[in-house]
Amino acid sequence: MRGHDEGQRVVPTKPPTLGQITAPAKRTPRARPRENRQRTRALHTDSRQWRAIRAGVLAEELFVCASCGSWGNQVDHIDGDDSNQQRSNLWCLCVSCHARKTRIDQVELSNTAALPYWMPSPVGPVILVCGPPGAGKREKAQELAGGVLLLDAEHELLTSTDPAPVVIRRRNAALAAAVKDGRPVVVVADASGARHRIRWERWGAQVLALHPGRAECAERIRLDNRRTMDQKIAAIKALDNWR
Ligand SMILES: [Zn+2]
DSSP: OOOEEETTEEEOOSOOOHHHHHSOOOOOTTHHHHHHHHHHOSSOTTSHHHHHHHHHHHHHHTTBOTTTOSBOOEEEETTSOTTOOOGGGEEEEOHHHHHHHHHHHHHHTSOTTOOOTTOOOOSSOEEEEEOSTTSOHHHHHHHHHTTSEEEEHHHHHHHOOSOHHHHHHHHHHHHHHHHHHTOOEEEEEOOOSHHHHHHHHHHTOEEEEOOOOHHHHHHHHHHOTTSOHHHHHHHHHHHHHOO
């Protein structure tokens, strides 16, 4: 029996070939991330504790979406950290703003150069040391920091087994706490792409971009014993793509 047309959709009647299996499947969007989010949430959305927190926030904010002002019945963690139940970290959002915010959170937690929009403005000095892999960012940052807080998520990603969103979330929380208190801080990030560096500059950081040249970076990557062979290959690739 051959596949038959059902309007636009072709319903296959033969078992799929390997090509079909590995091809991007028809999008069943967000079903999976939502399940995962629920499983890793600090408080399950059905828990009594979360329902009480949520009801309190909605009552206080009168079901008004903090982003667009329309009716909303969702409570979101502003910093994307669902274990941070402080009242100042919770706000009411409508369904569409909440979906958009969740996408923003995911982007912010995938790149060390992404500066979250909720980050408070710095009171004290902040230096961002950026550059391609192997540029010597960590050494430079250590020299500049000399005792002040150094936040190097790039180094943590190489040396810790925590997944990137966990590392970046932790960095963001530490950065927020420091800048709110006006403590000086030195941050390390690849920050490839001028728009990231401009964003940090507008936010109030002094941006220091290092690029000692491709050959020097490649040699440093080769000698860097924090990196596995695969990571070295990825770093060389990133080096060529840094702009
Ligand atoms: Zn809204």
